[in-house]
Amino acid sequence: MSDKNNYTDANQSNTIECLNISEKRVGLFVTCLVNTIRPSVGFASITLLEQAGCTVEVPAAQSCCGQPAFNSGDDEGTRQIAYQVIEQFEEFDYVILPSGSCASMIKNNFIEVFKEQPGWQARAQHLADRTHELLSFLVDVCNFKPNGVELDGTFTYHDSCSGYRSLNVYEQPREMLSTVKGLEHKPLNGHSECCGFGGTFCVKYSDISNAIVSEKVENVVAADADYLLGGDMGCLMNIAGKLNREGNQKITALHTAEVLAGLAPKIIGANDAS
């Protein structure tokens, strides 16, 4: 791990237990929500990947995975974005995203827009084959076990739809979180039901989305936990935003990577970035 940086040195207590990976070159696609709203998730991702034995690079020329265009039906727009994502990331051994929905976009949907361009479709498939969602990658590929992380309190877990249904992300975050000292799980009723975010859906059909997230918030409050954890910023922003609108400041929403990298508690929404 030649290019270990100061940031991870500060987290040396999280010792590395890595079995399958030796110096794999990982390209980190931070995603636009992490880039603009919650950079600490990006740094947490780097920390965890390095602890798991990967060499992490963050290509500077990255933007968006193309979901807004794809889900709006703009195939040409999606292709334009996909071209440069493929070019930027196809050389890596693994491409990792701290989001099930963006990872699923690259893994499952890029190939769909290249039906008439076999050359690009093959490149899209090649990229899809090496693309993973962060939390499942850490467990399934790196066999990573966090060690020495502590956080006092209780958490409840929201399973984001794309990760849960398209990428089988369910056990992995729970398994890793179970190693966090002092942290206790409280089950969430309807844990895998959509929170109503849905990307452009939540602004196009704001009122339906509101009805859905209101119900999610009811369940989150009923779980009576200190932390709401998940693996997708979109869902976390949606649920946290609704909690705050309803005046509930007791529950802290965090990306699982932040907890595992020892960056918690940093309240989503608090202007505490350094």
Added chain:
Amino acid sequence: MQANKPENFTQNVTDALAQPDLKMIIRRTTDKAEAKRSDAIANFPEFEKARAQGQKVKDHTIKHMEHYLAEFEKNALAQGTIVHWASTAEEASKIVLDICREHKAKKVTRSKSMLGEEIGLTHAFDNSEMERIETDLAEHIIQLAGDPPSHIIWPAMHRSREDVVKLFREFHSDPTYSEEITDLVRSARRDLRTKFLTSDIGISGSNFLLADSGSSCTVTNEGNAELTITPPKVHIVTAGIEKLVPSMAHAIPLLRLLTRSATGADITQYITFHNGPKRKNDADGPEECHIVLVDNGRTKMLAEGMEEMLRCIRCGACMNHCVVYKHIGGHAYGSVYPGPMGSVLTPHLQSLEVANKQTHACTMNGRCEDVCPVNIPLPKLLRSLRAQSWEKKYEPLTNRFVVKFFGVLAKRPQLFQLFSSCSLIFMKAFSRNGWIKYMPFTSGWTRNRDLIEPETTTFMHQYKKMKKSESGGS
């Protein structure tokens, strides 16, 4: 209750969300349906196998549609059934009414059929000189109430027990004064029994059409299909051409999937195979039998690459598990077919221009596909309809502009990063105590929830700075 129109979807949604009890009313049915289905699947270890088999049967039949339609027609004719072909809903409903008029029918009994609703039979009869009698209990309730169906399996799920008590007291000849469900059912039974026996024509739908015998299969719990079909002199079946399967053996895995996915039952009370008119030594049965095979957009779906949707066996599992359906209910969709399957079907039955908004009212969470007994990739199909809407420019201009603008940025990463940094400055200006309550251009979000205040600079900015100081420092 007037039927909503699909083109008024946005208004329909607003109206639905304003109904205080709607969510509770829907949940009382869908929650139970979800739990019962999940139990049934847990007790059906061959589920995945049956699902793959069911899909295979459907795909095979759809691929060889012409062959099996011809085989079905030949065998139905051999049984003495008169076969009609209808390419549109209007044509289909006219064929049915013409047959009824030819027999000078005064009363027609009908067992529940969504295809009948699709081709507008209910309205056609209500605008005619004939009396239409719905014999399915739920259809009976909504007929009395004058409502359109709100679900394909439980069309009266939007009506409460109190509503039913009121309706039965008002309309039944010998009404009950009890509010017990068994007494209410008895009241309906008393009313319907005489009508079954005095009906001139019985009209049914079909769950499966068997090509190798020319027979039609109905699946019910109340026995009303049998009573609709047997006593009258004439029986008319209306069925979509996608109901076709090669044989009874092929219908079996689909039946096992259908009942479990729809109501969570291993089997329904009645599964009947109807084999044309009464034969020489038969004790009862209709003297004349017609079947109207309806296309109404189905072959077009096949031609347009939507063949996967033709697998649909109308179990309703997709809507029971749809987070949007559960909040807005069936009526908001403005179509006979609500929920995910309806949002794919309606653009083909009516037009994409009137029903494109429904295709966007989906979070793409994938639960519908997960529970579909014949593996229909509903989110993928909805998205392909969105792609068609995009090409035909049905999308509102502002949506197109935002997506295009974002796209222009996203394919130029440097510009994208610059825009991200600028938007942070803009967002900061509207932040108070870590949250944004309102900000221009984000009202879709802030209308209902707060927006998290971002960190001061983007990840990329912080990362570059960190890398620079690292290389400078070492």
